[in-house]
Amino acid sequence: MRFCVIGAGSGGRAFAAYIASKGYSISLYNRSFTRISDIIKKGGIEASGELTGFLPLDCITQDIELALKDSNVIMVVTPASAHKHIAKMIAPYLTEGHIIILNPGRTFGSIEFIKIIEKYRGNIPIFVGETQTLLFTSRQLSENKVNIIKIKDSVGFSCFPDKYNDLVYEIIKDIFPQLEPIDDYFEITLNNIGMLLHPTISLFNAGLMDFGKKFKFYKEGTTPRVCLVLEMIEMELNEIFEKLGLKQLKYHKWAEKSYGVKAETIYEAIQKVEPYQNINAPTQLITRYFTEDVPTGLVPISSLGKFLGVPTPTIDSVIHLASILCGIDFMKEGRIIEKLQIQNLLKERLYVEDIAIGTLFLEQKDESSKKLKEYNNFFQYN
Amino acid sequence: MRFCVIGAGSGGRAFAAYIASKGYSISLYNRSFTRISDIIKKGGIEASGELTGFLPLDCITQDIELALKDSNVIMVVTPASAHKHIAKMIAPYLTEGHIIILNPGRTFGSIEFIKIIEKYRGNIPIFVGETQTLLFTSRQLSENKVNIIKIKDSVGFSCFPDKYNDLVYEIIKDIFPQLEPIDDYFEITLNNIGMLLHPTISLFNAGLMDFGKKFKFYKEGTTPRVCLVLEMIEMELNEIFEKLGLKQLKYHKWAEKSYGVKAETIYEAIQKVEPYQNINAPTQLITRYFTEDVPTGLVPISSLGKFLGVPTPTIDSVIHLASILCGIDFMKEGRIIEKLQIQNLLKERLYVEDIAIGTLFLEQKDESSKKLKEYNNFFQYN
Numbered sequence A, B: 001m002r003f004c005v006i007g008a009g010s011g012g013r014a015f016a017a018y019i020a021s022k023g024y025s026i027s028l029y030n031r032s033f034t035r036i037s038d039i040i041k042k043g044g045i046e047a048s049g050e051l052t053g054f055l056p057l058d059c060i061t062q063d064i065e066l067a068l069k070d071s072n073v074i075m076v077v078t079p080a081s082a083h084k085h086i087a088k089m090i091a092p093y094l095t096e097g098h099i100i101i102l103n104p105g106r107t108f109g110s111i112e113f114i115k116i117i118e119k120y121r122g123n124i125p126i127f128v129g130e131t132q133t134l135l136f137t138s139r140q141l142s143e144n145k146v147n148i149i150k151i152k153d154s155v156g157f158s159c160f161p162d163k164y165n166d167l168v169y170e171i172i173k174d175i176f177p178q179l180e181p182i183d184d185y186f187e188i189t190l191n192n193i194g195m196l197l198h199p200t201i202s203l204f205n206a207g208l209m210d211f212g213k214k215f216k217f218y219k220e221g222t223t224p225r226v227c228l229v230l231e232m233i234e235m236e237l238n239e240i241f242e243k244l245g246l247k248q249l250k251y252h253k254w255a256e257k258s259y260g261v262k263a264e265t266i267y268e269a270i271q272k273v274e275p276y277q278n279i280n281a282p283t284q285l286i287t288r289y290f291t292e293d294v295p296t297g298l299v300p301i302s303s304l305g306k307f308l309g310v311p312t313p314t315i316d317s318v319i320h321l322a323s324i325l326c327g328i329d330f331m332k333e334g335r336i337i338e339k340l341q342i343q344n345l346l347k348e349r350l351y352v353e354d355i356a357i358g359t360l361f362l363e364q365k366d367e368s369s370k371k372l373k374e375y376n377n378f379f380q381y382n
Helices: A011-023 A037-042 A063-069 A080-093 A109-122 A162-172 A185-190 A191-202 A205-209 A225-243 A251-259 A266-272 A292-309 A313-326 A344-369 A370-378 B010-021 B035-043 B064-068 B080-093 B109-121 B162-172 B187-190 B193-203 B205-209 B226-245 B251-261 B266-272 B294-308 B313-326 B343-368 B370-378
Strands: A002-006 A026-029 A045-047 A053-055 A059-061 A074-078 A100-104 A127-131 A135-140 A145-151 A155-160 A179-181 B001-007 B027-031 B042-051 B053-056 B060-061 B073-076 B099-102 B127-131 B136-140 B143-151 B155-160 B179-181
Touching: A002 A011, A002 A063, A011 A026, A011 A074, A011 A135, A026 A063, A037 A100, A037 A191, A059 A063, A059 B027, A059 B053, A063 A080, A063 A162, A074 A080, A074 B099, A080 A100, A080 A109, A100 A109, A100 A185, A100 A266, A109 A155, A109 A185, A109 B155, A109 B205, A127 A162, A127 A185, A127 B143, A155 B010, A162 B109, A185 A225, A185 B136, A191 A205, A191 A225, A191 A251, A191 A292, A205 B187, A205 B226, A225 A313, A225 B136, A225 B313, A251 A266, A251 B001, A251 B187, A266 B027, A266 B042, A292 A313, A292 A344, A292 A370, A292 B099, B001 B010, B001 B064, B010 B042, B010 B073, B010 B143, B027 B064, B060 B064, B064 B080, B073 B080, B080 B099, B080 B109, B080 B294, B099 B109, B099 B162, B109 B155, B109 B187, B127 B187, B136 B193, B155 B162, B155 B187, B179 B187, B179 B294, B193 B205, B193 B226, B193 B251, B193 B294, B193 B313, B226 B266, B226 B294, B226 B313, B294 B313, B294 B343
Parallel strands: A002 A026, A002 A074, A026 A059, A045 A145, A074 A100, A100 A127, A155 A179, B001 B027, B001 B073, B027 B060, B042 B143, B073 B099, B099 B127, B155 B179
Antiparallel strands: A045 A053, A127 A155, A135 A145, B042 B053, B127 B155, B136 B143
């Protein structure tokens, strides 16, 4: 079995080194030469941390055709905002049975990826899935190095459609025992933590980020009142999860799972996550915190809310102001459900939910969403 | 003629000293004792700057009935968010012919004031007007002092309804020759500069203001990209002005008039206004920048936009996020036109505009608003 890793940042390097360490044949692709020039020179990656030593790679290249040649599994390890471009780029070279995993997918990553491949190649039998978060906590070092701080114990993944989960899992489970197949694709793809924190905190510190002032992004820029807005966004998300019969992974629970902190609120959790405390704010305004997390996170959620009849005024406000700040029409650029063409899929889901769960339970769900309704009434002015 | 000044901050003290210097009888009211205790002790105000010397006052008190006794003209010199409370408080003591001037009114100040007086006293023949900005540039000093840096040459004022302008002007013109009656009340009350800058700049620096970090509000916190949002708000405002056949005072023009700076954009103007450069950001988040300027500025504009069919998505986003940050439902607390009951007045205005100006000109106005429409289409996602 041959792997191809797309993206040679810290995540891509970690994947390439890990796969090579398992003795598999592997090619590494990167768009720009600077990221791979030293890896080409040395013929492989120098890993430190949980994985140590020099790992040779079979092929390191800027030529996507060459990178994909004879590959069976493609690991996409780039910002989610690059997925569209990558799908179009690799479409001509895909063959029957190819497995593609987005690390991570953000919201509706696999669906967007499949739609673009269909557009350029028609309906070919390939399998596309995504992880909820990156398998590695890693930092890119200079030259051909990578520091793998942590290989996570368990990361959820799912294909779209999720009926292919078992098939794909059988193929990759020996190499990636940490990947845990989740039955419901929506549960993986909607529980996107990046979109909750990054854009909103950036918005409330936009002035000084744009000015280039030095400050601590989480420790100084993320205060109790800023977290009120994050809590509000989480409530809007919760309403959507309830409508779809899905379990929301709340931030403080995610922080407990990922960092072992015990907290009741978002503010408390953020203050307790040790690795956050020394993170400086970006010294420029336009970063992945907006350009990745708005179009591949808040935008699909907002369009989903509109489809389901769930108001998302706070999410919409963040999208609108971020669009002006960045000069990018994120609602146009981003993953809206009309473009993903999942209206029928959503209707089916709602219908199945209705039959399976029954009216009584739906009423209880309405009950549980009262809190958001009260909050919304409080802020109602449309 | 006897004056009553309500509010003993820097503005109120400047008014009291100025009126006393003209030889008129005057009382000064303040809600809290700390602001007036030293003035009571000394029996008057110690002025410096454009007005110099000790100015004795007839009455300095926390008792509103006493303050208003035998008064003819009432100068309200408080944050606009206090107008509602003051109107209710003084209503029982008003007598026929009383003149009340709000310094300044912010948006629809006089209308709100009259409605509340009507509620508590019915229809009594009094005259309520407002200025566009404060007549004095002043700073409150310790004890009984005030520093009057500048008495402005010309400040627009208008009564509501504006048919009373001449009548009121005749009475006050000898004491306040700087006040310039403006024919159209709407032109005074809608050209509210404070609401343009304060809430939005505060929003984009909310994190560090809430954290209490020291930085320069305008010099560091108001960057080119923050000013893109201010330009967008100015465009939404412009559409409303055009619909009502009114001339908008653009910020860079206002800065030229007020500070003599020549600039083409909001960012350029703000960077050139010398007194702005050393202003520190408030070291707390909840200030008049939100609690005054949102409910008495952005909120009435948003509700006016809805009435006129002009979309104000940027203004609405700022209001919504500021509401969550402050824990105040500003759309409920603020001056919305339904509460002010000016729907018929607005319909009449639009009707008169239509007849007087003709359909052709209205079409030209539509033409001139194309720019905003294009911008809005760019950001359209509703």
